[in-house]
Amino acid sequence: DAGVIQSPRHEVTEMGQEVTLRCKPISGHDYLFWYRQTMMRGLELLIYFNNNVPIDDSGMPEDRFSAKMPNASFSTLKIQPSEPRDSAVYFCASSRTTGIGTDTQYFGPGTRLTVL
Amino acid sequence: DAKTTQPNSMESNEEEPVHLPCNHSTISGTDYIHWYRQLPSQGPEYVIHGLTSNVNNRMASLAIAEDRKSSTLILHRATLRDAAVYYCILKRGNTPLVFGKGTRLSVIA
Numbered sequence: 001d002a003g004v005i006q007s008p009r010h011e012v013t014e015m016g017q018e019v020t021l022r023c024k025p026i027s028g029h030d031y032l033f034w035y036r037q038t039m040m041r042g043l044e045l046l047i048y049f050n051n052n053v054p055i056d057d058s059g060m061p062e063d064r065f066s067a068k069m070p071n072a073s074f075s076t077l078k079i080q081p082s083e084p085r086d087s088a089v090y091f092c093a094s095s096r097t098t099g100i101g102t103d104t105q106y107f108g109p110g111t112r113l114t115v116l
Numbered sequence: 117d118a119k120t121t122q123p124n125s126m127e128s129n130e131e132e133p134v135h136l137p138c139n140h141s142t143i144s145g146t147d148y149i150h151w152y153r154q155l156p157s158q159g160p161e162y163v164i165h166g167l168t169s170n171v172n173n174r175m176a177s178l179a180i181a182e183d184r185k186s187s188t189l190i191l192h193r194a195t196l197r198d199a200a201v202y203y204c205i206l207k208r209g210n211t212p213l214v215f216g217k218g219t220r221l222s223v224i225a
Contacts, residue, residue, distance in 0.1 A: 004159075048212050101210075110159050
């Protein structure tokens, strides 16, 4: 298995531009998670999906952030417009639920976003 | 979410055992204890998990106190590649992982 795939690996953009981060989860996994990591705030959960349906987006910082999962093999996290404070590493993860808390989350390599 | 408390940092000599502690005094009966680690410039990766009994796998061992209010991740022989941030997380049902600050492990050659 190729694992969780994220693209791009690095993104540099200017303030005000739209940024789209992409994620392909592991085949057969029914949960998908988006996290953001900064030095100041550590790893934060932004949103997660179950069977392509958003379950909890309370971690999404602002309306500038949106996430979609149009099918079981693809998800996007969009920031529009981007701001310098959005600079961070964004991780996507997926898991196959067991229902009892034993499921393992597999993380992608992350996208390092720099907003100038 | 039940909280966990870990030391900010620890240091170990190469090829010596490392014991990483975690306190979780408010753990509930259905919470599983998970450990993940994050190597430099990588995403977090699963290490081990357990409920009540001690667990072993190829990466590490997990020792769980009888009252479940604390646990210890044991790396039997630390290598330079084990230098990472180690996270102790309580997980219940289908809830996602919620990361704390973890313990930064340094391994000295």
